[in-house]
Amino acid sequence: MKSVKLVIFLHLVALVFVAGYGQQPPAALRVVSLHTVLTEIAREIGGAQVQVTGLVRPGADPHLFEPSPADMRRLGEADLVLAGGLGLETYLPRLAAEIAPGRLIEVGARLSDPLKGLSAHRSDESPVSDEYDPHWWQGIGQVLVAVSIVEQEMSRCRPAFATEYAGNATAYRARLTALQAWADAEVNQLPAARRQLVTTHDAFGYFAREHGFTVHPLLGLSTADDANAKHVASIIDLIRLHHIKAVFAEGSSNPRLIEAIVRETPAKLGGSLYADGLGVTEATTYEAMIRHNITAIVAALR
Secondary structure (H helix, E strand, C coil): CCCHHHHHHHHHHHHHHHHHCCCCCCCCCCEEEECCHHHHHHHHHHHHHHEEEEEECCCCCCCCCCHHHHHHHHHHHCCCEEEEECCCCHHHHHHHEEEEEEECCEEHCCCCCEEEEECCCCCCCCCCEEEEEECHHHHHHHHHHHHHHHHHHHHCCCHHHHHHHHHHHHHHHHHHHHHHHHHHHHCCCCHHHHCEEECCCCCCCHHHHHHHHHEEEEECCCCCCCCCHHHHHHHHHHHHCCCEEEEECCCCCHHHHHHHHHCCCCEEEEEECCCCEEEEEEECCCHHHHHHHHHHHHHHHC
């Protein structure tokens, strides 16, 4: 009798083992990102349970990026495609036809209270553009929202990893919240009158809104925009009138225009800011990018 019970027990154990062995764990989520900050967000949240391919490389200008045929294949094979949105990727309508429904996520389009761009560089001189500002990563508060959006979408695609994603996202948000507190303390060293930011293109609106700056870009929302001579002359006059101490180049933009401003005014070159994403040798993480930019701005305008 005991031997019969033992045989039955061993048979049940074998069945459980075989059933468990036949169940393969979910495959790692395949994410393709169209912006360096989104690439970092996906990797921070996904950890070991995600394969992230960033098509726009650090140091590259996302305004000028166009996906190659090989990129299009990667996009078509992805479980999730993360785009900056708000007009940053002008090729998105073409991508939408190639990507399965529900896989293309325009993160910027789901952020709260997106900004409109400035349009003083235009010939009509209207103060506000009808285009949204796609540079939402310059506001830490917007990045905190973006983290939640990406976490939600990754969990939708791989519910089995939702708990792990949530834990990673919580830890990442804690670091960003600490970064936000540091940024506030640094900027508070500048009196309000000195919070005037002259840059190459209109990329720092979200930063300005968070920290009480007024931005004076030489170009519009894209680095591909042409300079308007009348607007550039008005910026030169403004620098002289308000005694703005420094102006700033950008890592992914041609520095010639901002260097011309330095030659025509008493302002010095305050350094190069990371406007459109992460860098190659420095500012290689989002936290490092923000620290670099704020340190340069405060030091030059103090």
